[in-house]
Amino acid sequence: MSSDPDKPNKNNKISLAEVAKAAGVSKMTASRVLRDGGGFSEKTRAKVMAEVDRLGYLPNRLATVFAGDKKSTFVGVSIPELGNEIFAQVLEGIDRKLGAFGHQTVLGLTEHEIDHEEKWIETVLSWQPAGLIVTGRSHSPKAIQMLRSAGIPLVEIWDFNSSPLDMCVGLNHFDSGYSMGRYLAGMEYRKFGYVGTSHDVANAATARLNGFSKAIEDANGRLEKQLLLRDTPGFYTGFYGTEQLLAAHRDIETIFYQNDNMAIGGLQYAQKIGLRVPEDIGIAGWGDLPISAIQPYRLTSIAVPHLKIGQIAAEMVLAQINGEPVKSAKDVGFRLIPGSTVKKPRTNA
Amino acid sequence: MSSDPDKPNKNNKISLAEVAKAAGVSKMTASRVLRDGGGFSEKTRAKVMAEVDRLGYLPNRLATVFAGDKKSTFVGVSIPELGNEIFAQVLEGIDRKLGAFGHQTVLGLTEHEIDHEEKWIETVLSWQPAGLIVTGRSHSPKAIQMLRSAGIPLVEIWDFNSSPLDMCVGLNHFDSGYSMGRYLAGMEYRKFGYVGTSHDVANAATARLNGFSKAIEDANGRLEKQLLLRDTPGFYTGFYGTEQLLAAHRDIETIFYQNDNMAIGGLQYAQKIGLRVPEDIGIAGWGDLPISAIQPYRLTSIAVPHLKIGQIAAEMVLAQINGEPVKSAKDVGFRLIPGSTVKKPRTNA
DNA sequence: TTGAAAGCGTTACCAG
DNA sequence: CTGGTAACGCTTTCAA
Numbered sequence: 001m002s003s004d005p006d007k008p009n010k011n012n013k014i015s016l017a018e019v020a021k022a023a024g025v026s027k028m029t030a031s032r033v034l035r036d037g038g039g040f041s042e043k044t045r046a047k048v049m050a051e052v053d054r055l056g057y058l059p060n061r062l063a064t065v066f067a068g069d070k071k072s073t074f075v076g077v078s079i080p081e082l083g084n085e086i087f088a089q090v091l092e093g094i095d096r097k098l099g100a101f102g103h104q105t106v107l108g109l110t111e112h113e114i115d116h117e118e119k120w121i122e123t124v125l126s127w128q129p130a131g132l133i134v135t136g137r138s139h140s141p142k143a144i145q146m147l148r149s150a151g152i153p154l155v156e157i158w159d160f161n162s163s164p165l166d167m168c169v170g171l172n173h174f175d176s177g178y179s180m181g182r183y184l185a186g187m188e189y190r191k192f193g194y195v196g197t198s199h200d201v202a203n204a205a206t207a208r209l210n211g212f213s214k215a216i217e218d219a220n221g222r223l224e225k226q227l228l229l230r231d232t233p234g235f236y237t238g239f240y241g242t243e244q245l246l247a248a249h250r251d252i253e254t255i256f257y258q259n260d261n262m263a264i265g266g267l268q269y270a271q272k273i274g275l276r277v278p279e280d281i282g283i284a285g286w287g288d289l290p291i292s293a294i295q296p297y298r299l300t301s302i303a304v305p306h307l308k309i310g311q312i313a314a315e316m317v318l319a320q321i322n323g324e325p326v327k328s329a330k331d332v333g334f335r336l337i338p339g340s341t342v343k344k345p346r347t348n349a
Numbered sequence: 350m351s352s353d354p355d356k357p358n359k360n361n362k363i364s365l366a367e368v369a370k371a372a373g374v375s376k377m378t379a380s381r382v383l384r385d386g387g388g389f390s391e392k393t394r395a396k397v398m399a400e401v402d403r404l405g406y407l408p409n410r411l412a413t414v415f416a417g418d419k420k421s422t423f424v425g426v427s428i429p430e431l432g433n434e435i436f437a438q439v440l441e442g443i444d445r446k447l448g449a450f451g452h453q454t455v456l457g458l459t460e461h462e463i464d465h466e467e468k469w470i471e472t473v474l475s476w477q478p479a480g481l482i483v484t485g486r487s488h489s490p491k492a493i494q495m496l497r498s499a500g501i502p503l504v505e506i507w508d509f510n511s512s513p514l515d516m517c518v519g520l521n522h523f524d525s526g527y528s529m530g531r532y533l534a535g536m537e538y539r540k541f542g543y544v545g546t547s548h549d550v551a552n553a554a555t556a557r558l559n560g561f562s563k564a565i566e567d568a569n570g571r572l573e574k575q576l577l578l579r580d581t582p583g584f585y586t587g588f589y590g591t592e593q594l595l596a597a598h599r600d601i602e603t604i605f606y607q608n609d610n611m612a613i614g615g616l617q618y619a620q621k622i623g624l625r626v627p628e629d630i631g632i633a634g635w636g637d638l639p640i641s642a643i644q645p646y647r648l649t650s651i652a653v654p655h656l657k658i659g660q661i662a663a664e665m666v667l668a669q670i671n672g673e674p675v676k677s678a679k680d681v682g683f684r685l686i687p688g689s690t691v692k693k694p695r696t697n698a
Numbered sequence: 699t700t701g702a703a704a705g706c707g708t709t710a711c712c713a714g
Numbered sequence: 715c716t717g718g719t720a721a722c723g724c725t726t727t728c729a730a
Contacts, residue, residue, distance in 0.1 A: 095431075236642055
């Protein structure tokens, strides 16, 4: 017999059977009361709920999912890192939305490593999640195969992709880099530098750099140096990256950074060594992070609706779980912020 | 009969029984091979693994946990918010450590609301987690009761507490605020201000303010105004909070902020309106965040080992899961960074 | 080294 | 409105 109400289980947890027995009803009746689907008298309900409270019964959702051969309420969410505040905010957007609809985030930090991601996907799928949200569009072949056959809603975020595995929300990073390159080239800068960080896999930042590089090429400018540091993209990396870059290439006229925090670091370095911004050196960031708003200079940057990305990703998963029709790929776009840390266009007399 | 190998389940997932049948062995043998616990021949192993690969079998861990009446490999982690980068980093520290030992983080953002936390605790416990890490020491009565009877390792982080529900790692926020207050009072400042954000529950920032306030009182100074904004503690909040504060209290000589980001915002505001720092106004932050390192001024602040808190919390949970003895309360302390945004002590002639 | 049967806590299904 | 029985996919236990 299963769930013998007289034999406490190994965890000393109260089971439905025990509640039912104490209330003098069957397991099924107790189950119905707890799920509140109707089909029981008020008197029965009261009896059962009284015992639930008295015994401190907590349902075992493992058993629930298992018995119903359903999905759990988990949604797996993989993010490269949280040291980068933009990803932290994407995650916050996702979890809030999921939480509001009774779902839980199972977190996976991939550290930009495709192998980590693969391993995490395998693990999280074994918990029968209701959906998956992963950052980026490059996955290992095995990961792709697992994602394909999982049969659950999947959203690839960050990097917009017109033919995603399932769904996708993000922006075209190449284009955003190209925009910035074209904008800077239009300000009559000729000698460019780039400071960012490097990872094993092709990632969104690399796409931005590629776009930037292409724009410069198209404008007959010269990308003197692209400095890729093996570090986290933050203030300090921007600061010392700029120091390194300028030490080797004093003639660089403007620098594009992987993100705003690095750009702010670069700005501080430029000021420290007495360079005037934007006269002596142009500084451009990416992301339009909060820090930009309070600087004495408005940082030239690319604004990205990152909160929206997380929110939309969660909505896509939820909609598909509920069987609603979903647009499968959403480009949230970006916006160039002219700012005041690069030169202005010449006014036409 | 259970797990009939011929009847595909509703999710179209491959079951152990199907793998076993394809390999021409029993479920038990296949199970043994997969858990690699010995008790099978090499030939059998090869047959089973071949079918696992061919069919793309992924185990259903729900069933595993359930059958063994075990705990899952989940660890529930509740964090107030991720917009505050310090919490994002604590979470990152936790998840990395847990991940390295085969555990998964189930995230809960409480938004500083005790009711959210209670609801999340109830949900996450129903998934039979192996442990729990929660931020803060104030919980609802029902939450406390659930945590007590859960019978799993529990760590309360952030706010050090010598008598935790189970385990605890953090620092004494009151003391850190007191230290800063005493330090500033020692610099001959007399009129103080505080800028922070407010939440429904008594939280760590409130404890810091209380400590700060007490130190000022003990030094016969005057806390002119404590401004608590209903917003997220960030650069912009610090900027406009300072504007508000100074508009109403022009004679304030030094301001203590809830965190460094707010302090940087305040610093920018002070510079914008032409106040000299620290001559006209002293600025002190809390947390020693990365931004502080690259400012032209070294921000006066309190350094906190936040990465360490996450890491230790995860280690405590893991140790207790493995039945190792654990120190139940760890105070990681803090360190006052004198910086250059408040006046220096008078030199003794 | 292998396998058959029982059982984990819950819900689906059917009968009363 | 209520309850008995089978089933979910796996592991434990015991026997071969």
